[in-house]
Amino acid sequence: MMKQPDDDKLRKANLRVAIILGAIALLAMAYSFVFLPKVLSGGLVP
């Protein structure tokens, strides 16, 4: 929760959350290349 708009701490906290979310998005992309094809071409959904 925001205590004071636009202080330095908030800016850093925002950046941290954004980087985590961006990493999740990159993982999801990697997942489409690696994991899902493997599972789907042999395993769960033949």
Added chain:
Amino acid sequence: MSVATAHDDHHDSHDHGPPKGWQRWVYSTNHKDIGTMYLFFALFMLFFGGAMAMYIRAELFMPGVQLANPDFYNNMVTDHALVMVFGMVMPAAAGMANWMIPLMIGAPDMALPRLNNLSFWLLPAAALMLILSILAPYLFPGSGGPVNTGWTLLPPLSIQNGIGMDFTIFAIHMLGISSILASINIVTTILNMRAPGMTMMKMPLFVWAWFFTALLLIAVMPVLAGAVTMLLFDRHFGTSFFDAAGGGDPILFQHLFWFFGHPEVYVLLLPSIGVLGLVIPTFARKPLFGYKALVYGMGVLAVLGMVVWAHHQYTIGMSLFATNYFMIGTILISIPVGLMLMNFIFTMWRGSMTFETPMLFGIAIILMFSFAGVTGVMLAVVPADMQYHDTMFVVAHFHYALIPGAVFGLYAGVFYWLPKWTGHMYDERLGKIFFWWTTISFNITFFPQHFSGLAGMPRRIVDYSIQYTEFNMISSIGGFLFGLSHLLFLYIIIQTIRGGKKAPDKPWEGSQIGTPGLEWTLPSPPPFHSFTQAPVVK
């Protein structure tokens, strides 16, 4: 001080207004200006996608091939869908998120204002790419025919397509990056920028709806980006992800596409459910029934929505186990969907209702979206879907889901917030005419498609057997009327922007009941910088 650094140096930024001229828009880091640009972009794309729909209905008015060739027809079917989904509904919802989320939670702006600028300005570039993909066969003769795969872009056809497909793939890349960045921004804003006292469970439903939407987008949009990238590699770099001749599998693309595609339909739906969660209590003058259940319901919907994708592919010959799993999962989804609709009905129960335009849309959504829920459960049943799949019945289902479920929700939002955005009340009489005109013509357009579909008329085909003629003529007439109604929509919006009765801070009697957020504490229209001092919620 230059606009780009306005947020680096906030101390003196509240005593200047917006910068003048084009710089205000091109360099904008202001959530309201960017929201406005998103909304105008969506409005433009509504007419662009709508024009393609008018062509489709004109072609289908009679059996036979009338206006152009089958490839062009399929190109229009493809780009109508891509434009409406990625160019219209998503940007309009994102525009509303930009405008309203900071106001509702008491934030001075979005968490990452410059990223916000980038998210928007990727869109016109992507739109240009899409337009190029349509023009490619004519601009570059000999580069292959039009993109004729439908919005699902299925290989092997999409591998055989001409250069237009490459433009489509790049457009999807840009649209994907845009919505991932916008989603990151929205989640960060909701987590970090709430005013003191604005706990998560106090947030208006619209904010929650966008929270889940953004999380869904972050999870599935990259999968689509990955899939179309593989497609690009198959087309140009000798890989064979989807090419059976090289050991790949075209079915894999379907899984990847629908792993994105089914959650995507909830991405389109949820923001409008969020708008409903404001509109219904406002005009019933009663607090939302089951706020917590709605929040959890949306969470369940988002999670379930990610594990049922293969109900779009029952006919590919999956194992019995997989088929059963996807069938049961899909039918389970009607539980949270039903719960939401019930909560809205209970909110209206014994309320003192009035029927302004947003409320009319709200009630119409509940009725007509339920209809899509019913046809959805029919489609979820495997043996039944073997008959319905790839017929006009599916087209009827998803237009009942998407037009009431997503588009009407956006219209409700537009009428609900126009007074806040512009400072003027819209003309209620015209709003009501627009409501009845769209609702009636929408039903004339899509109701008959249930029948032609059940009778076996296939979708995505330019011609049909003569026994479907009457249904299609009715559909086309309805379609033209539906298209025409949007000129009135445009007129109402322009009229409201240019003038009209002055809107008070709380334009609706039940505003504060509908959404106990902070947007109503600001004047209509709100000042260029919303909350220079963090408001406190008690």
